[in-house]
Amino acid sequence: MAAIGEKLGKDIVTAMKAREQETLTTLRMVKSALKNKEIDKREPLTDAEEQSILTTMLKQRRESIEQFTKGGRPELAAKEQVEIGLIEAYMPKAASEDDLRALVAAAVEQVTAENGGTKPGPKEMGSVMKVAQAKIAASGARADGKLVSELVKAELAKGA
Numbered sequence: 001m002a003a004i005g006e007k008l009g010k011d012i013v014t015a016m017k018a019r020e021q022e023t024l025t026t027l028r029m030v031k032s033a034l035k036n037k038e039i040d041k042r043e044p045l046t047d048a049e050e051q052s053i054l055t056t057m058l059k060q061r062r063e064s065i066e067q068f069t070k071g072g073r074p075e076l077a078a079k080e081q082v083e084i085g086l087i088e089a090y091m092p093k094a095a096s097e098d099d100l101r102a103l104v105a106a107a108v109e110q111v112t113a114e115n116g117g118t119k120p121g122p123k124e125m126g127s128v129m130k131v132a133q134a135k136i137a138a139s140g141a142r143a144d145g146k147l148v149s150e151l152v153k154a155e156l157a158k159g160a
Helices: 003-018 021-041 047-070 074-088 097-114 122-139 145-159
Strands: none
Touching (some): 003 047, 047 074, 097 145
16 A cells, blocks of 8 residues: 555554543544555555545545435534544645635636637536546646636636
8 A cells, every 4th residue: 555554553552541432433434445446456555546445435425425414413413533644644635715716717718728729618517527627636736616616717707
């Protein structure tokens, strides 16, 4: 495993020594998810693949919080929130909204240039999203897809 896996292993040992059961359970769950994917792939995971797995886990936790909150189970929602905090520690820093806005604007400019100077409309949102996600990944930051989608939609609406 790459850097995330190594840090995870050290943190598991630390949590075991400190007898932090909740932390240990969450970290082991993350490690097993990474290991299962590595076994499926039959070769070590890249950093990007590890981040992708963690992103999926974070998304699942956020959806669970929403469901637990609707279902009147605040104690389960709180447990999921703690897990989100632990998993996010292994992710690169989230990009600020201003940084994302600049990357989205650059993506719109790139698509405009590719369209021969025609500013993309709401129908080309998919192609703009693809370019924006690539720019965000290249910057080494991470971003919530829902927020990026909203920013792209707002940027495309400006020109319409």
